[in-house]
Amino acid sequence: MVVPVLILLGVVFVYPTSIFLLRAFTHFNPPQVAGLDNLVWFLGDETNRIILVRTFTVASMCAVLTAIVAFPYAYCMTVIGPRGRTIMLGVLLLSMFLGILLRNFAWVILLQYQGPLNDILDAIGLDRIRFLGTAPAVVMGMMHILFPFMVLPLYSVLNGIDRRLVLAAQSMGATPMRAFRQVYLPLAMPGIIAGALLVFVLALGFFITPALLGSPRQALMSQLMFLQFDLQAAFGRAGAMAIVLLIIAMVFVILSNIVQRRSRAYGDAS
Amino acid sequence: MTSRKASFAAGLVVTASLAGIVSGAAAQSLPDLSGQSFVFAGFGGDLQSNQDIAWLQPFAEATGVTVLQTDAPNSAALATQQEAGNVTVDVIQIEASVVDANCGDMFVEVEIDRSELNSDLDTNACGVPVVKFSFVLAYNASLYDTAPTSIGDFFNTEEFPGVRVATSFANAGLIEAALLADGVAPSDIYPVDLDRALARIDASQDAIEFRDSFAIIQDGIASGEFDMALIPNGRALNASLINPDVQVTFGNAVTLFDNVAIPAGAENIEAATAFLQYTATHSTQVALAERFPYGVGTVGPAPNLSEEAISFFPDTYTDQLLVQDTDWWGENIAEVRERVNALFAQ
Numbered sequence: 001m002v003v004p005v006l007i008l009l010g011v012v013f014v015y016p017t018s019i020f021l022l023r024a025f026t027h028f029n030p031p032q033v034a035g036l037d038n039l040v041w042f043l044g045d046e047t048n049r050i051i052l053v054r055t056f057t058v059a060s061m062c063a064v065l066t067a068i069v070a071f072p073y074a075y076c077m078t079v080i081g082p083r084g085r086t087i088m089l090g091v092l093l094l095s096m097f098l099g100i101l102l103r104n105f106a107w108v109i110l111l112q113y114q115g116p117l118n119d120i121l122d123a124i125g126l127d128r129i130r131f132l133g134t135a136p137a138v139v140m141g142m143m144h145i146l147f148p149f150m151v152l153p154l155y156s157v158l159n160g161i162d163r164r165l166v167l168a169a170q171s172m173g174a175t176p177m178r179a180f181r182q183v184y185l186p187l188a189m190p191g192i193i194a195g196a197l198l199v200f201v202l203a204l205g206f207f208i209t210p211a212l213l214g215s216p217r218q219a220l221m222s223q224l225m226f227l228q229f230d231l232q233a234a235f236g237r238a239g240a241m242a243i244v245l246l247i248i249a250m251v252f253v254i255l256s257n258i259v260q261r262r263s264r265a266y267g268d269a270s
Numbered sequence: 271m272t273s274r275k276a277s278f279a280a281g282l283v284v285t286a287s288l289a290g291i292v293s294g295a296a297a298q299s300l301p302d303l304s305g306q307s308f309v310f311a312g313f314g315g316d317l318q319s320n321q322d323i324a325w326l327q328p329f330a331e332a333t334g335v336t337v338l339q340t341d342a343p344n345s346a347a348l349a350t351q352q353e354a355g356n357v358t359v360d361v362i363q364i365e366a367s368v369v370d371a372n373c374g375d376m377f378v379e380v381e382i383d384r385s386e387l388n389s390d391l392d393t394n395a396c397g398v399p400v401v402k403f404s405f406v407l408a409y410n411a412s413l414y415d416t417a418p419t420s421i422g423d424f425f426n427t428e429e430f431p432g433v434r435v436a437t438s439f440a441n442a443g444l445i446e447a448a449l450l451a452d453g454v455a456p457s458d459i460y461p462v463d464l465d466r467a468l469a470r471i472d473a474s475q476d477a478i479e480f481r482d483s484f485a486i487i488q489d490g491i492a493s494g495e496f497d498m499a500l501i502p503n504g505r506a507l508n509a510s511l512i513n514p515d516v517q518v519t520f521g522n523a524v525t526l527f528d529n530v531a532i533p534a535g536a537e538n539i540e541a542a543t544a545f546l547q548y549t550a551t552h553s554t555q556v557a558l559a560e561r562f563p564y565g566v567g568t569v570g571p572a573p574n575l576s577e578e579a580i581s582f583f584p585d586t587y588t589d590q591l592l593v594q595d596t597d598w599w600g601e602n603i604a605e606v607r608e609r610v611n612a613l614f615a616q
């Protein structure tokens with residue numbers, strides 16, 4: 001069973017990805033000519049650095065904010081009855097199954113100047129806001145799409161926590177807040193980290209949402225890659241960008257593994 | 271995302287079927303191509319669905335050929351396929367400047383009868399000029415007492431206040447509009463003074479909204495999100511069908527055209543060449559123009575357009591248009607893309 005899957009992965013993932021990454025060192029558009037020129041080009045150009053930092057910031061914001069929004073949802077799923085849980089899971093999966101373009105356009109309609117959100121602002125006496133084309137609109141749209149990727153790993157961890165531990169802490173004099181912070185939250189940490197990491201890595205590569213809800217003035221890495229790859233046919237530069245993104249993603253995976261191991265050790269010790 | 275290629279979302283706007291009936295392959299002898307096939311790569315969206323009805327279906331019916339379709343052609347994908355020796359498209363629609371610059375290497379020369387082509391647009395031995403279109407200034411007429419008269423008015427925020435929007439695509443009229451606004455005479459636009467154009471755009475950056483997709487702009491000008499936009503004339507027509515207040519000026523509208531051409535390495539040269547010959551006739555090109563208001567690359571009697579379409583049709587305004595210098599763009603587009611990207615990113 002494993003062999004066909006490995007062959008499939010090899011053919012459709014490992015091979016094209018390797019070719020693409022290798023091109024960073026073999027394919028050059030003037031003024032780049034050889035060696036590490038493409039990486040030097042990427043890191044040496046101020047525009048590229050601005051876009052890289054922006055992508056990193058947006059992805060981090062998505063990870064943190066999605067975690068904050070998803071935590072109550074996942075927690076609720078662990079305490080609600082089976083029927084309620086099925087509904088909550090169904091809502092989550094339904095939104096995942098809807099096409100990504102559809103969900104992005106739904107946000108265009110919600111956020112547009114004459115849209116429902118602005119109608120509400122107008123009705124309560126506030127000024128209409130031009131949401132579309134701004135970074136907050138992009139983050140909102142991305143959070144919606146990434147929400148299930150946060151909830152599902154989080155739920156699987158929260159569901160395994162014995163909530164009697166929290167009650168035990170309270171019976172021994174902890175305030176509810178303190179019991180949550182010192183007992184529940186550390187136990188939930190592996191789920192939060194796993195979800196946030198997944199969201200962060202996925203967010204690094206978002207293309208359609210920033211293209212539809214954002215503006216070229218908030219371009220992210222994927223848009224820059226599109227420019228270099230698709231329009232400029234500069235495969236080497238795009239490959240160099242992919243290498244940089246890959247390294248960032250890998251650094252975060254390793255860091256989160258270290259943190260997880262620490263928190264597990266802490267759990268064992270206590 | 272070259273010009274109209276962002277039409278991946280264009281399906282949102284229903285094409286109102288414009289008056290005009292396909293005239294078909296009138297009075298030309300087409301070869302028998304039964305058993306053969308070729309792949310046509312267009313820009314997708316409303317344009318390609320109309321090309322299907324006006325060009326591909328009649329051609330397939332008359333010759334027996336099987337036409338397969340794909341969309342979103344671009345020079346990068348083509349270059350990759352050519353490098354790998356595996357070219358999957360036979361006829362590609364692409365900006366004329368790209369074919370001008372790469373005829374003989376990326377595209378194959380074809381021997382066809384070019385007598386019906388407009389000699390001003392017939393600029394290379396590989397492609398057939400098709401789909402002449404303009405980047406017009408579309409505006410919400412209910413907001414302005416006097417109508418704008420030139421695409422340079424896009425930058426005139428004093429006389430025409432309101433939210434304006436453009437794409438960041440390098441070759442989509444913005445560069446030329448900036449120069450016009452800066453006082454350059456239409457006849458002196460080319461060769462473009464890029465520093466001057468970018469400085470003018472930079473000075474107005476905060477007054478202009480930028481988007482990555484024409485579909486979003488078309489939707490936004492129809493819904494009232496934006497008051498003024500630089501968009502292709504066909505998209506402006508579609509916006510006006512939803513919101514009749516959307517009107518256009520063709521004053522100095524940057525006008526360019528595409529080519530259909532055969533990429534080097536294509537497998538079905540015979541069928542593809544016959545199709546190019548078919549598109550090189552006036553009757554074929556008129557059949558498309560009558561469905562969708564993009565101009566023709568041929569000479570002959572004017573197409574029969576509906577009243578709505580006629581005010582959105584480039585050839586209605588021949589003496590107002592700013593015909594793009596495709597040579598300049600062919601040589602400089604890569605640099606313009608980098609500079610525009612840098613301008614917006616910071």
